[in-house]
Amino acid sequence: MAALIEFTLFAPYNQGASLIGSFSNWEEVPMQKTEDGYFRASVELEDGVYQYKFRVQSKSWFFEPDQWVEVNDPYATDIDNPTQNSVVRIKDGERIVDTYVWQHDDKPLPPDRELVIYEMHVGDFSGGEDDPYARGKYKHVIEKLDYLCELGVNAIELMPVKEYPGDYSWGYNPRYFFATESSYGPTEGLKRLIDECHARGIRIIMDGIYNHSEAESPLTQIDHDYWYYHSPRDPDNNWGPEFNYEHYDENLDVKPAWKFIGDTVRFWIQEYHIDGIRYDAARQIANYDFMGWIVEEAKKTAGMKPFYNIAEYIPDTPSITNIDGPMDGCWHDSFYHCVVPHICGDTFDLERLKDVIDCKRQGYMGATNVVNYIANHDHQRLMVELGNREIFDEEAFKRVKLGVALMMTAIGVPLIWMGEEFGEYKPKTPESAKIDWTLLANDLNCGLFKYYTGLINLRKNNHALYTENIEFFHENAEAKVLAYTRWNDEGSRVVVVANFSDNFLAGYHIPNFPEAGKWHEWTRDYDIEVGEDGLMIDLGEYEAQVLVWQ
Secondary structure, eight states: OEEEEEEEEEOTTOSOEEEEEGGGTTOOEEOEEOTTSEEEEEEEEESEEEEEEEEEEOOOTTSOTTOEEEEOOTTOSOBOTTTOOEEEEEETTEEESOOOOOSOTTSOOOOGGGOOEEEEOHHHHOSOSSOOSSOOSHHHHHHTHHHHHHHTOOEEEEOOOBOOSSSOOOSOSOSOSSSBOGGGOOHHHHHHHHHHHHHTTOEEEEEEOOSBOOTTOHHHHHHHHHHBOSSOSSGGGOOSOBBOTTOOBTTTTBOHHHHHHHHHHHHHHHHHOOOEEEETTHHHHOOHHHHHHHHHHHHHHHTTSOOEEEEOOSSOOGGGSTTTSSOSEEEOHHHHHHHHHHHTTSOOOHHHHHHHHSGGGGTOOSTTSEEEOSOOTTSOOHHHHHHTTTOOHHHHHHHHHHHHHHHHHSSSEEEEETTGGGTOOOOOOSSOOOOOGGGGGSHHHHHHHHHHHHHHHHHHHOGGGGSSOOEEEEEETTTTEEEEEEEOTTSOEEEEEEEOSSSOEEEEEEOSOSOOEEEEETTTTEEEEEBTTBEEEEEOTTEEEEEEEO
16 A cells, blocks of 8 residues: 655754655655745554655755765654664555554553662663673563563663664663664664563653753754754753754744653654653753743643653752642652762761651652652662771671661652672673672572661552651760651651661660650561660661651
8 A cells, every 4th residue: 555655854043954765766756845934744654664854955064065965864763773773664555653552551650759760771781691792782671571570660761772873882872862772772672671560560750861962863963053052052962953942033923942852742742651760961952941831731742641841950959849830740869969978877967868858848749749769870889888998798788778777768750770789899880780680699688688678568558758757856966866757647657766886785774765665676687575664675776777656
């Protein structure tokens, strides 16, 4: 069946454009420009898969004036490797991305406040213990979903999976905004991964790069200064041409960068059924009007299902969330920069600890306004930080557990960087660094995994930890002990007692305990009776105990 398929290119101030493709033996098909700024050409195509590109007279300052250049379609949903051409698929006379049929759209997904997020790089998460080099595709993540279910996480934050140059990258250099990274597998592979996650009640949050693009992204070649700032506004924090969200085209009544990014966000929600976006480098985007608009567009497109919009805004600030702020939440970088030095023994500052455990003291309004972490892709792993201070083995694992207890019981949504849950120790590197699954065979690593699993289980099942309620009821700067309680109105209550010193505190007394009676120490699984005069407890060095009201 043949049908007339239209190809369009939005290039309002370019003089000429033509279409070339496998369907025309790469001979030029002329494109006509209309008043709305689009070049258009229609080609009669049978059902099938075709490659194509545009030839356009560039208006970018780094070419000769009106020089003809070949560019991929900025809206291409697939890029062929190795030819690096745009790909179009036709079925039943229509353009399609693929033929994937969704199976699990009806499954309920957890709301934002119940999330425990697992940050993952598809290539380095990998699936194989015995075949370390041939792994790192969407299908290998699916192989590990049972493992993630055992861990208990209910959201995966995928590091960027939009098509980038080459076969290995963290993805923060997206060249194509509608195409998926082909080295991880086909578009159906990503959809199957998301579908399989939804079947298990796991949400997918996509890391979105809307501050900049890779230098040879098609829009940079077509008319650089129409979509981007002419040059970096902050050379120290510049990762590529920066989208210009200030630019308004009066002739066409359009904000070009808003239009393009709005189209890509709506596309990913509709086509890939994602459940949230982490907005990389939101501080560099530096436009609250745009961010407020894009969040509204995302939620409108997502419809009834939960959709979480998280800013990476560093240093973090409550103004990016809260009533007037554009985002639902932000990466709580101050939590990381406070907790890690405390568990490493570099410092002790009670007020600073209280500020990050209770983000309301910093001006945040609620439990979904911050995403807490003790490691992520931007930082060295905790085991590396501890090793740099000559802290190894049991001593290191004990301190990591203290950090985990704080992260899982602080106000906010916890985020785990892949491999942290069993003590991965490889230093951060731009080269491929697959996580080492064989570590799970070791007692200490396996014990840490079980510790994570237990606290994630508590977090998901004890609704006190979904609230904004917190009270610091005991603090001892000399002994370096802090105790706080979390509760809800249905009678759930959790108490955390943390020792930030390298002293074993035998028979430590905490008066004014929130409630006399029977409590259960969650991480070691024993009951403890609290009297009217408070709690007597043995506190190990760099240890937290987590007590749950029975």
